[in-house]
Amino acid sequence: MKTPSPRRARKAGLPQTGILDSSAYASLHPGYWIVFTGVYAALAETLASMGTARVVMSEGKGAMGMSNLTTFLRPVSEGTVHASARAIHRGRTTWVWEVELRDDADRLCATSRVTIA
Numbered sequence: 001m002k003t004p005s006p007r008r009a010r011k012a013g014l015p016q017t018g019i020l021d022s023s024a025y026a027s028l029h030p031g032y033w034i035v036f037t038g039v040y041a042a043l044a045e046t047l048a049s050m051g052t053a054r055v056v057m058s059e060g061k062g063a064m065g066m067s068n069l070t071t072f073l074r075p076v077s078e079g080t081v082h083a084s085a086r087a088i089h090r091g092r093t094t095w096v097w098e099v100e101l102r103d104d105a106d107r108l109c110a111t112s113r114v115t116i117a
Helices: 006-012 037-059
Strands: 016-019 023-028 065-072 081-090 095-102 108-116
Touching: 016 037, 023 037, 037 065, 037 081, 037 095, 037 108
Parallel strands: none
Antiparallel strands: 016 023, 023 081, 065 108, 081 095, 095 108
16 A cells, blocks of 8 residues: 655645654644544554554564553644654553643643553
């Protein structure tokens, strides 16, 4: 499957991401719909999985979601959802991530704790 160009990804509403060893971020423009809890959870797990995979794949290991606890606080009906994730535990077999999802006004809209095995 071909990866969409950044311009096409933005038009389709796909998240723009950046991944570091112990942190990750993404921005998602919802278009004309209200962001619901499933989108927050999927975005949080995507960042945690990508952040973990970036490190462990070089060791011949994989990364998959084991647990995702997302707490919804407020909807985003316009603008952009900004997600930032940081690894709070980097173990031998599991990583735990804290993810904050905020709107353009920097209001906390959802928070997630994601465990990746």
